[in-house]
Amino acid sequence: MSTATRSMPRTIGAHAILLTYTVIALFPVILVIMNSFKSRAGIFGAPLTPPTPKTFDLIGYTTVIGQGDFIHYFQNSLVVTVASLFFVLLFGAMAAFALSEYRFRGNSLMGLYLALGIMIPIRLGTVAILQLMVASELVNTLTALILVYTAQGLPLAVFILSEFMKQVSDDLKNAGRIDGLSEYTIFFRLVLPLVRPSMATVAVFTMIPIWNDLWFPLILAPSEETKTVTLGAQLFLGQFVTNWNAILAALSLAIMPVLILYVIFSRQLIRGITSGAVK
Amino acid sequence: MGSLNIENVKKAFGPVEVLKGINLEVNDGEFVVFVGPSGCGKSTLLRVIAGLEDSTSGRVVIDGADVSATPPAKRGIAMVFQTYALYPHLTVKNNMGLGLRQAGTPAPEIERRIGIASSMLSLEPYLGRRPAELSGGQRQRVAIGRAVVREPKLFLFDEPLSNLDAALRVNTRLEIAQLHRRLKATMIYVTHDQVEAMTLADKIVVLNAGKIEQIGGPMELYNSPANEFVAGFIGSPKMNFVDGARLGETAKTIGVRPEHLTVDPKSGAWKGTVVHAEHLGADTNLYLDCEKAGLITVRIFGVYDAEPGATLYATPDPAKTYRFGADGKVLK
Numbered sequence: 001m002s003t004a005t006r007s008m009p010r011t012i013g014a015h016a017i018l019l020t021y022t023v024i025a026l027f028p029v030i031l032v033i034m035n036s037f038k039s040r041a042g043i044f045g046a047p048l049t050p051p052t053p054k055t056f057d058l059i060g061y062t063t064v065i066g067q068g069d070f071i072h073y074f075q076n077s078l079v080v081t082v083a084s085l086f087f088v089l090l091f092g093a094m095a096a097f098a099l100s101e102y103r104f105r106g107n108s109l110m111g112l113y114l115a116l117g118i119m120i121p122i123r124l125g126t127v128a129i130l131q132l133m134v135a136s137e138l139v140n141t142l143t144a145l146i147l148v149y150t151a152q153g154l155p156l157a158v159f160i161l162s163e164f165m166k167q168v169s170d171d172l173k174n175a176g177r178i179d180g181l182s183e184y185t186i187f188f189r190l191v192l193p194l195v196r197p198s199m200a201t202v203a204v205f206t207m208i209p210i211w212n213d214l215w216f217p218l219i220l221a222p223s224e225e226t227k228t229v230t231l232g233a234q235l236f237l238g239q240f241v242t243n244w245n246a247i248l249a250a251l252s253l254a255i256m257p258v259l260i261l262y263v264i265f266s267r268q269l270i271r272g273i274t275s276g277a278v279k
Numbered sequence: 280m281g282s283l284n285i286e287n288v289k290k291a292f293g294p295v296e297v298l299k300g301i302n303l304e305v306n307d308g309e310f311v312v313f314v315g316p317s318g319c320g321k322s323t324l325l326r327v328i329a330g331l332e333d334s335t336s337g338r339v340v341i342d343g344a345d346v347s348a349t350p351p352a353k354r355g356i357a358m359v360f361q362t363y364a365l366y367p368h369l370t371v372k373n374n375m376g377l378g379l380r381q382a383g384t385p386a387p388e389i390e391r392r393i394g395i396a397s398s399m400l401s402l403e404p405y406l407g408r409r410p411a412e413l414s415g416g417q418r419q420r421v422a423i424g425r426a427v428v429r430e431p432k433l434f435l436f437d438e439p440l441s442n443l444d445a446a447l448r449v450n451t452r453l454e455i456a457q458l459h460r461r462l463k464a465t466m467i468y469v470t471h472d473q474v475e476a477m478t479l480a481d482k483i484v485v486l487n488a489g490k491i492e493q494i495g496g497p498m499e500l501y502n503s504p505a506n507e508f509v510a511g512f513i514g515s516p517k518m519n520f521v522d523g524a525r526l527g528e529t530a531k532t533i534g535v536r537p538e539h540l541t542v543d544p545k546s547g548a549w550k551g552t553v554v555h556a557e558h559l560g561a562d563t564n565l566y567l568d569c570e571k572a573g574l575i576t577v578r579i580f581g582v583y584d585a586e587p588g589a590t591l592y593a594t595p596d597p598a599k600t601y602r603f604g605a606d607g608k609v610l611k
Contacts (some may be wrong), residue, residue: 171364171437174331179378179425180352193368 029255036060036248037233043244060249063236069224070250073232078257080142080228084149089199089204091150092157092164097187099158100165101173111162117155122148123215133220140223148216153206160205165191166197200268207265211258229254281307281342281432281465283328288337290323290483297323297490298334305467305482309311309461313469314476314512315486321469324486328467329435330354342432352381357426358435361442363418365410365425371397372406375425387429396427399461400454412498416447423458440475452478473513477501485509507607510534516564521600526571530602530610537564537578537598542585547592551575553585567593 034050035043042055049055064070099111122129129148130139138144168191176186192199217231231252236243283305290298296439313321326332328339330351346354357378365374372393379389397403398421410418410467419439426434436455440448456479459466470476476483477497482549485492485500485508493505497513504510510518516537523530542545542565551569563583568574577593585591602610 012586016525169362169364171360171362174329174351175358175360175364175425176366177331178351178356179359180381181377189368190366258564 032248033255034250036245036252038165038245040245043248052055057245060245060247061253063243063246064249064253067235067246069227070229070232070253073227073229074253074257076142076226077211077230077254078230080145080149081207081258081261083142083146084153084210085203085207087146087150088153089203089239092154092202093195093199094187095154095158095162096161096165097191100162111158114158115155117151118159122152126215126219130219138220140221140226142221142226144220145216145228148220149210149213153202153210156205157202160202161198164195168194188230195266200265203265204262207261208258211254283433283465283467284338284340285324285328286338286340288324288327288334288339290320290327290332291335296363297489298327301337301489301491303484303491303494305465307465308463310466310468310481311481311484312476312480312482313467313484313486314471314473315492316512317471319337319486320489321471321486325358325435325467325469328433329356329358329363352378355432356435357429357431357433358437359419359422359426359439361438363410363442365418365420365421366412370407370409371402371413371421371424374421375428378425378429392428392430393424396424399427400424412465415443416451419443419451420454420462423455427462429456432465432493434464434466436466438470439468440470440472455479473515477513483513484506487511489511503609504601505609507532507534507603509608510601516576516578518601519572520603521572521575528602531605532603532607534601534603535595536599537576538580540575540577540593540597541596542567542577542579542583542591542593544589544591547594549575549593549595551591551593553587553589553591554583556583558582565591567591569593 037051038055039057217228236246287304288301493509521533549569549572551567554566557564565577
């Protein structure tokens with residue numbers, strides 16, 4: 001390491017910037033979790049103090065669990081997120097493999113077309129999507145959400161994964177071909193394990209917007225049966241009265257699953273980097 | 280049971296013609312080395328033989344059967360790659376056995392063949408390990424073992440020693456030579472290193488810019504190169520080429536190998552100044568800047584003391600001087 005990057009003022013400066021950013025990023029999250037454990041009076045009386053024995057109250061959580069069908073909403077969110085993630089990763093990786101591995105006419109044009117979706121927000125097509133879902137009788141089903149989120153996640157997945165797939169050794173794939181492996185086996189058994197770190201990156205990028213989305217559940221699947229957590233939390237958000245305890249508790253609970261998924265994928269990220277591959 | 284015929288094979292990537300009509304015959308049991316500078320098409324030719332690339336036109340015939348449209352796994356070949364290309368998630372044993380399992384070979388037979396190959400390559404202690412737990416030389420031996428267990432008609436080696444360090448390269452080269460002697464199999468070996476070509480080959484194919492320049496045994500190529508390219512490519516250090524006009528010769532270029540020049544401090548054909556001297560112990564390479572011949576290399580066997588700046592006379596051996604015409608071909 002060079003002396004310049006080790007110098008004291010630089011280290012302090014870098015840490016100061018990073019710490020400031022961490023505080024700014026974490027502040028709202030901590031505020032939400034902190035206040036979710038307080039009584040209504042506690043929240044409004046002193047919103048910035050942690051819960052004290054006097055203000056500590058689980059009323060928010062009991063409301064959330066007691067009222068509405070929150071376990072069911074959680075289940076819906078989880079089904080939609082995991083299923084969309086699965087399809088985005090599967091189809092994204094397959095398309096990326098085809099684009100990076102095979103020479104065919106229109107290859108780069110096809111790649112460009114698939115990447116176009118990164119630049120055009122899918123929400124612009126909401127009306128058309130709604131009409132499509134109505135026509136195919138998919139309104140108020142989780143399938144509708146899964147289809148939309150898969151389409152939303154694919155462009156970035158194809159873009160990132162095809163870059164990584166190009167780096168997988170040609171020799172390895174050719175060795176598989178000489179040993180008589182099918183193209184599918186080469187893809188699933190040889191290439192996919194080697195691009196696992198990039199799959200984890202894509203998974204994280206794809207998962208969080210899906211979990212947090214309010215737009216499409218509100219439009220495509222607002223029924224009680226298919227409500228997701230973010231939509232369910234709106235229940236407590238009234239025009240005149242808002243149940244802050246319940247909202248904060250619901251949001252705190254909603255952070256958990258996505259946090260767990262993130263931890264799983266980030267471990268994959270590190271493990272992928274350290275595993276031995278070709279050389 | 281392991282002959283190969285290549286008939287007028289051409290390969291183009293878009294407008295770029297990489298192979299411009301290759302004709303080659305390899306007999307059963309031969310060790311053939313493709314050698315040439317990078318970009319000459321030698322690896323592409325090997326890939327066409329393996330079936331990893333389709334040729335644009337021409338036929339590849341293995342053992343009398345046209346395999347131009349046969350997938351790689353069905354051609355009866357095995358290939359060893361420069362980057363080893365071992366399956367990272369499989370143990371050494373499974374790496375070697377995968378091809379046979381795919382082909383539906385019974386398990387006891389696979390066991391038997393892995394046993395033979397691993398004892399031949401002293402890989403027995405490592406059978407349970409994964410590639411990540413092996414050194415570079417061991418990995419390349421596993422890759423060779425993976426080829427051996429398939430008992431192919433044709434072994435293909437794609438620069439297998441390029442990723443190994445110098446000492447290991449010599450050892451592995453020796454192992455490949457012994458393997459060829461034991462299996463008596465047909466082997467095709469691609470390298471850019473002419474030392475590997477000279478030491479291993481029964482027959483060397485020198486390629487340049489998608490064409491075969493010359494085919495012959497190592498000594499044949501060394502002693503009677505067909506043209507300037509082969510003369511310059513085979514032999515190390517490289518042959519000296521001198522403009523014929525400067526020497527008052529009729530030939531366009533005069534070629535003389537560094538080892539076919541003698542030096543004397545007092546008199547000789549070409550007067551020159553020592554630019555640099557490389558002392559290798561067994562021999563000494565002198566770089567001389569000659570008045571008539573330009574910069575030439577002289578290889579002297581044994582130790583020879585020469586300071587840079589000293590004046591020396593170099594004299595070529597007239598019996599071992601090559602004369603090339605304007606088209607680069609040797610003049611008889």
